[in-house]
Amino acid sequence: MDKFQELMVNRRSIRRYTDRDIPAEDVKLILEAALLSPTGKNSRAWHFIAVDDKEMLEKLSHCKGYGAGSVARARMAVAVCVDVTATETWVEDGSIAAFAMMLQARELGIGSCWIEINGRFAEDGTPAEDMVSELLGLPEQIMPLCFVTLGYPDEERKPQNLEKLLWERVHIGSFHADQCLGE
Numbered sequence: 001m002d003k004f005q006e007l008m009v010n011r012r013s014i015r016r017y018t019d020r021d022i023p024a025e026d027v028k029l030i031l032e033a034a035l036l037s038p039t040g041k042n043s044r045a046w047h048f049i050a051v052d053d054k055e056m057l058e059k060l061s062h063c064k065g066y067g068a069g070s071v072a073r074a075r076m077a078v079a080v081c082v083d084v085t086a087t088e089t090w091v092e093d094g095s096i097a098a099f100a101m102m103l104q105a106r107e108l109g110i111g112s113c114w115i116e117i118n119g120r121f122a123e124d125g126t127p128a129e130d131m132v133s134e135l136l137g138l139p140e141q142i143m144p145l146c147f148v149t150l151g152y153p154d155e156e157r158k159p160q161n162l163e164k165l166l167w168e169r170v171h172i173g174s175f176h177a178d179q180c181l182g183e
């Protein structure tokens with residue numbers, strides 16, 4: 001297996017973390033990966049808010065009814081935000097940056113998980129993006145897309161199984177319904 005394939009196979013979502021601090025140079029490398037990622041028309045309209053304050057992480061974990069609990073357990077969460085007035089590819093740009101950080105984290109032995117904000121709701125029905133924007137002081141045009149939680153894993157996850165890849169979703173030349181609909 002080459003190094004990149006190893007990263008892809010071994011990266012799994014980590015939702016339980018130890019208290020161990022992430023060294024500053026590793027945080028820098030992870031944020032650097034985000035800043036190196038490509039954007040539509042090279043807009044580079046993202047903003048990354050790195051949060052390590054435990055009280056703030058706890059507050060942010062309530063931005064949606066379920067699925068954000070690991071934000072409170074993480075040693076750090078990076079809110080991936082994009083200026084929606086500066087690009088129409090804000091979801092794509094933010095997504096690529098988020099995944100770049102996840103892969104860089106994995107290479108450093110640091111666990112991560114994507115926590116969706118966009119289009120989600122808190123338990124009381126408040127849009128998750130409103131709660132996050134208020135807590136982090138985001139200007140109106142800066143939209144939070146997701147968090148990337150970070151920390152040293154406190155759980156074991158199995159690598160992906162290459163035998164279980166959905167190769168039937170890969171079509172050569174044109175779409176072949178019989179490949180994916182089982183006809």
Ligand SMILES: Cc1cc2nc3c(=O)[nH]c(=O)nc-3n(C[C@H](O)[C@H](O)[C@H](O)COP(=O)(O)O)c2cc1C
Nearest residue numbers: 011012013014015067068070113114115116117157
């Ligand atoms: C767009 C997107 C949104 C996700 N949202 C959440 C989330 O809100 N909370 C969570 O715990 N995991 C979330 N995940 C992680 C997925 O559940 C996870 O990647 C998927 O189950 C595959 O598992 P793996 O990452 O361990 O391979 C999200 C992943 C993606 C790509």
